[in-house]
Amino acid sequence: MPNDVSVAIRGVTKRFGETAAVDRVSLDIRRGEFFSLLGPSGCGKTTLLRMIGGFETPTEGSIAIDGADMTDTPPYLRPVNMVFQHYALFPHLTVGENVAFGLRYRPMDGPARGRRVAEVLELLQLSGFEARRPDQLSGGQRQRVALARALALEPRVLLLDEPLGALDQKLRKEVQVQLKRLQRSLGITFVFVTHDQEEALTMSDRIAVMHRGRVEQAGDAARVFERPATEFVANFMGASNFFSGSVVEAPGGDVVLELSGGGRASVPLDGGPAPRAGEAVRFVVRPEKLDLRRRDLSERGVPSVAVTVEDRVYQGISTIWSVRDAAGGRFTVYEQNERPFEESSRWQPGARLFLCFHARDAVLLRAGGGGAS
């Protein structure tokens, strides 16, 4: 295990005055992976990243990089480099000078430095821009210079603090793909901070979702998306369909629930401890995993909840339905518009339907976080 751990974060807490920006966080970031710290602003992701970079010192806990403890090591002695949120390009230096900046502190002669700069600029398609100044570049170019400057030093870990935030939507999609490709080809560990779940999913091997200074869930990107461990993660990942019910029984790997909106559902336990009978629990189903039917499918073993259509938004590719169950719970359903439009428009607000889903798509929620896998 330690051999393939790039950054080991152990029980790290950072307090500013009374408030803990980062609260007892432990994470292992693997060598060569694209790891995202995801969360809303103020969740502590940037502070955690800055602690890895050495710009903040943890109040408690330790950070090791490639097995060496770096908790109190200043930034200039760490084998990591950072791409700053607004790039932090030196406005008084040219692109070439920016990229060469860090190389000056390496045992390297002038020609070697020049070669390295040319190499990195080439890699990021910046050749020919050496003599420009940052204020003569476009946003995308600046972002690449920031990347080139950090990569020139061949860091073991590259830290990226929302580096795409300043780009427009279209460019952003492009750069996401480029970044991912670059990371794969270089094999460097990337630690990427973002508040955009889609961005995180597009690029990351693994994701840690943070909330109020704590890691709510960390794991493979797809798993975090598909099987959020907490209500917060579920919400943040855009799965806001919460069902509640009480445990009837918990045979083997499943839990049988009596839903508060009516009907029964057998939900996979996901390996956690089995709840006791009678306990109230909640689970979540992603909107695209929900289906609206005219008929109750419970008899066929498909959980079905009676709902009323409240609203419908046609989005071209899909239609978003808002429905409500008898208990007042609201649900959102994404329906791919595979059928002709006329047919899908048959349900008007007020129509009484059944909300169906596969039991395997239901994710049982646990209180609190810490679902590291």
Added chain:
Amino acid sequence: MSADAGGGRSRAAYPLILPTWAVLGVFFLLPLCVLFVISFAQRGTYGGLKPIEDLGAYVLSGKFLSHYARSLHPIYLQIFWRSIWMAVVTTIVCLLVSYPVAYYVAVVAPPRRRNLLLGLVVIPFWTSFLIRTYAWMFILRTEGLANRLLMASGLTSHPLELLYNDFSVLIGLVYGELPFMILPLYASLEKLDRSLLEASADLGAPARETFRRVTIPMTAPGIAAGIVLVFVPSLGQFIVSDLLGGAKTILAGNLVQNQFAVARNKPFGSAVAFELTAAVLLLLLGYAAYTRRRGEDVLL
């Protein structure tokens, strides 16, 4: 968010600030304290200070406040009033003269000319203040340039009395303080968003209304800064009124200067000096309250 924004106090600041504390503490605050103490003492017969034999009795007699009491005498109140009045007039004239200049440089003039124009505002101040003042005496005196020009042009038949009066003092004060008004006004006019002016015009406001209701309020911080920068030094001036005013009037600055340099009454001079300082501080407190409310400070 910056690294320290959320953090507590940083010890790293002390090595940076300590030298300044030391220099200003020893060579500024300490001397001022000495002077402040002196303002409660009595003048010795030959200048210097009269030794105090019984401090307790001295304090109880209230004599230590005698200089402050003396400064409330109508003669001195009249001097203070005059000084304030001159400073106010200087400030108003500077403001009226500077605003169009700053407006022209910041808004009307082509942008590439702005630095040149600003430079031209400052360059005269690279010559000695004394020489500049003297040059004005040279221009304004009875047989000076202004009168020669006036008489040559036939505007007057006999020389006008231009020197040694309030008019010449005012010219000297305005001349000396003008850039301190133009520069902050320029700073705030330059930041003025032109689309606001266009928006106002678009909403149907005539040019004069736009100026009164948009431009002036938007540049109020610059106006406030300029007023402070001009008013404060005008209040303590004494060389201008000596040279251009022919020493015929006394301003607060002259009063202090006389007490130190001529009357050798250091205690009284110190008392007046501290009163002057207090007046200036009061003005600045007002300014600070204004900038806090406004949340914008052109000075700092």
Added chain:
Amino acid sequence: MTGRAARVVLGAAAALVICLGAPSCGERADSPPYPGPGEKRLNLYIWSEYLPQEVIDEFTRRTGIAVHYDLYDSNESVLEKLQSGVADYDLVVPSDYMVRILAYLKLLRPIDRARLPAFANLDPRFLNQDFDPGNRYSMPYVWGTTGYGYDRRRARGTPDSWAPLFDPANRGQILMLDDMRECFAVALKHLGHSLNSTDPKVLREAADLLKKQKPLVKTYNSGDYENILAAGDVWFAHGYNGQIAKVAAREPEKLGYVLPREGATIWMDSVCLPRGARNVESIYAFLNYVLDPEVDARIVNGISYASANVPARKFIKPEILNDPAVYPPDSALEKCEFIKDIGDATELMDEYWTEIKAQ
């Protein structure tokens, strides 16, 4: 600012600092303001235009003593500098009343007459004055009177009293010294009092006269008043005889000097040694040098003020020696008085003066 430009500016600033710093280092090396033992140097603090440069150069040539001098324009500057206790002057040249104050405040060092054989050149009439009995601390340098200069074309007749300075006909054409004691002296003498009166009633009377005079005054000026008179900006200029004599000598048909018959200030500027004077050898060398009749005459010829040096008179230019503005007849001096320190009445006078000025 570009990176390269930033470096150039820094470099230029550094170069500037080095260039400017270098002469200071150089100067410290060859002519420190505070000489060590064995160095010959003299630090003078003297009225501006009071010592011709050639006289100084000649002294340095003769003795090898480097003279360093700073100038002042008021007696109070001398007091301020000596009172601070931290100014390094070897010789100062205060006026009569200031000598008394400096001596009283123990800021002076007695003159060792034994080392001044040439002291005998001085006219005994100018020695042993009230402000320094026995000349323990002072040696007369030059003396003069405070009267007024006038424009002959403008004055009615030949004035001989202070009256024109109070004549409403001369409104706006009068210049007074910007000096409290001198102005009060004019008023007091004009009213027939001693110019050293301390009687509050008399002072009040004088103050009222000066207040009445103020609207007639064009300007108060203690500096270049003789030029203002010469330029025709005023008709009457209250001032020291020497300064007026200088411009009057250029245009004798136009300008004249009056020592009013009511009496006026007579003053004497004397050489004194500050208590902290260090270059004692140089001091006495210099004092003996200026007592030399030929040297003294050169000073008088250069500055148009009279000296007390009797044998020097034969070297003084006749037009100066015979100018009553510089060497007035004894009879004219009878009613003249030295300004004395009036002690606590100073504060009252100062208050009246402020009142006049603030009017």
Added chain:
Amino acid sequence: MRRRGALLRLHTAVVFAFLYAPIAILVLFSFNETSQTAVWRGFTFEWYRKLLSDEIILGTVRNSLIVGAAATVIATVLGTLAALAMGRYRFRGEGLTRNLLYLPIIIPEIVVGAALVTFFGVAGLRLSLVTVVIAHVVFSISYVAIVVRARLSGFDRSLEEAALDLGARPVQTFFRVTLPLILPGVVAGALLVFTISIDDYVITSFVAGVGATTLPLQIYSMLKVGVTPEVNAVSTLLLATTVVLILFAQRLQQPPPERSEG
């Protein structure tokens, strides 16, 4: 609109004429043949020739330059450090420090001069060029601190973090990133200090000791006894020098020609 622009331009031209009239006179009469300053008698370089051999004036010019340079260097360093402390950190006495820095600017000069000479006397410090430099530093630190502080307020701290991140130690970071970026502020502060120092009369007159006569003190005593055009000549030379220096500095600050607007 056109007419208003023309009016503004006319007004500005008149104000500039007002600003430059005394300067023009001063320069013009430095070439006047007569020392009777009132009339123009003919063109001459006589006063410049005289000036260059006048050791007294040259000595005071040198004193002024020494004081100006020393005060500028010291005040610029201290003021910049103070500005960094205030712009960067929160520390005990921060508010007091800000007020302390305002004081030397607002307290009448004469009070500062009188206080300093009294203090030097009490402390037994001999009056000399050193005491003049101390006095000038005291009233100059504030100007530098204020100007540099203003420059720092728009400073992006992540630039320094980037430098540290790239391996520059804090001192290297300061010299390679922080200083170049705040340099315009530092230079502006330094120029301001130099201007004020070289023109100060009031405070200097109190604290100058033997051999410490600066140019303004000299000019003042020359004014008192009547000006000779030599004073005009020395002012003209100083003015010309500073204008050249400023133009030079401006040229250095010019952006490269291909730089885009905005």
